[in-house]
Amino acid sequence: MTDADSAAVAVPALQARSDVERTTYIPHMGDHSFAMAAAMRHHGMPAAVLPPTDDRSLALGLAACGGRECLPAFLALGDILKLTRDAGFDPARSAFFFPGSCGPCRFGHYTALLRDLLEERGLGDVRLISPSAANAFHGFGHRPRPLRQLAWQGLIAVDLLDRLRLETRPYAQERALAEEAYQAGLRDVMEAVEQGGGGRLVRALRSAVPRFTGIPRTTDExxxxxxxxxxxxxxxxxxxxxxxxxxxxxxxxxxxxxSMGEFVHFSTYRLRAVARASGDWPALARGALTGAWQWLAERRLARVVEHALRRPDxxxxxxxxxxxxxxxxxxxxxxxxxxxxxxxxxxxxxxxxxxxxxxxxxxxxxxxxxxxxxxxxxxxxxxxxxxxxxxxxxxxxxxxxxxxxxxxxxxxxxxxxxxxxxxxxxxx
Ligand code: SF4
Structure with a gap:
């Protein structure tokens, strides 16, 4: 989904202190969602990933929507509605993480649609957390910059683990071993993110590498x-x-x-391009610093695993x-x-x-x-x-x-x- 255009948008953000007491639920787009949840927990915000998407998500999403929305909207909204049907769901203690955009495609409308759906169901107390692609996902959480930086590290770590899996699994004598190596790496990475990332994350990735390289291969071709x-x-x-x-x-x-990282890189790149075109030099400087930091953080993690990767970045x-x-x-x-x-x-x-x-x-x-x-x-x-x-x-x-x-x-x-x-x- 999405677009990274126009920086001149009001970005919905986490503002109320009471967010700390709410659990934020994140749709399971991929395993990167776990990195976001772990980063939020590190910053004192209870967070969990919604159960994996299934046929029931689709059925609930289709029933709630008008039919002209996109498949990701049916599924992600369905994941959310599924949880709201649980007997123990408490709207006053819940929030949903649902990124937004200013357009130009339909993605820009889905946060408003979700808000309408929740209100129609008497769930108006639920808070929505909608960081926007428009400002490269700056500005959410009580400590937005450290939270974004930690989430970025976790997201990159998941991308790297996935590259190891993709380069290993097709050649593994037992595909299940590659899957086990990935899941074990994911657990370590999430633990490291929850503890603040940095050196812990480097060590988690370092210990993941031999789990993949030690898997017997069927062929070298x-x-x-x-x-x-x-x-x-x-x-x-x-x-x-x-x-x-x-x-x-x-x-x-x-x-x-x-990768998932390419989208954040591109959002930051677009932020700089828009700032340059409009002569907004402070925004350009901020975008340049963000881009440089992202690149350095990514290199720090990639260095740990790249000797085990065959394909270029x-x-x-x-x-x-x-x-x-x-x-x-x-x-x-x-x-x-x-x-x-x-x-x-x-x-x-x-x-x-x-x-x-x-x-x-x-x-x-x-x-x-x-x-x-x-x-x-x-x-x-x-x-x-x-x-x-x-x-x-x-x-x-x-x-x-x-x-x-x-x-x-x-x-x-x-x-x-x-x-x-x-x-x-x-x-x-
Ligand atoms: S048109 Fe729909 S599916 Fe395509 S990018 Fe936009 S929101 Fe996503």
Missing amino acids: LRPLVGIVGEIYVRWNEHANRGLVRQVEELGGEVLLS EAGSGFVVRAVTPFYDATLGTEAVLSMGRAIDYGRMGAHGILNVLPFSCMPGMVVGGMAPRIRRDLGQLPWLDIPYDAQKETNIRTRLEAFMYQVHQFRARTGRDPLRRHSRLRV
Whole structure:
């Protein structure tokens, strides 16, 4: 979901001291939600992640919405409504974490929709915490900057753990071992975040590495590489994407999955761009400092695991913007820029195919699908499949994926393309 445009927006923030006494519930978009909850707990705010999305979430979301909303709205709102039906739910002691945006797609409306739904159900006492992409998620919590910094560290740590898993699982003699290594790493990382991150987090990641590298492999031959780009919620929520990563691995591929960190990097980048364009020099300086701090914090954690990673880092926001500029105005923002830029990045990294995931009727997703022929042409007719997800359980996706993976194998055989290894280029 989302956009990172226009910094000139009033940002809803946590203001009342009583938030400390409320439990904040965070929808389970992906495991990064646990990092946010742990960071909030460290700062004295009780927080928990909502149970994983399931068919009941979808049913409740569909019943509550008008039908023109996007799949992530059905699912995330459904997750929330599911909890409100629990007998012990107390609106006066609860808050929901539900990030917002000023547009330009439908995402900008969902916080207001959630507020309406809660009030209609007599749950107006529930507080909403809605940090905005518009200011790169600054400004929530009683100590906004330390909380944001700690959440950022946790989010990056989850991204790194996921990269270790993605590079290990397809080659593991027992896939379950890679999953166990990931879950153990996740537990350590969350504990470290809850204790304040920093050196503890470095140590948690360091101890995660041998759990992955020690897993016996089936072969040293590398599989074809498939980059997954597209809408952030569907990309990371396994229920929404019907286990897409697992399906690609079952069909003989290895996956590159656009990180969660890229979105925050891009939001910060856009904040600077908007400040520069409007001559707001203090905001530009703040954005530059935030970007530099994010980069340094990320490098500190990445250094711990990078010797165990085969694939290069994602290119930065500057690369993404330059990559799409010849055919799309990057100032339009939105996930369209990120998805197209990342697809180009993966193409140059040596991927053998691109999957673009989008909720049915997603506005940025349709822009990306429309631009795909141009991007593919520049990348040597790289195999590309758009996968629109609706609420129908996507019964035909497997067949289309099988055809796509056949093209991916053929593309690799025809081009002899060997993906880049780490350190073969610098982060741009
Ligand atoms: S239009 Fe797309 S990006 Fe916007 S809220 Fe809907 S699913 Fe998310």
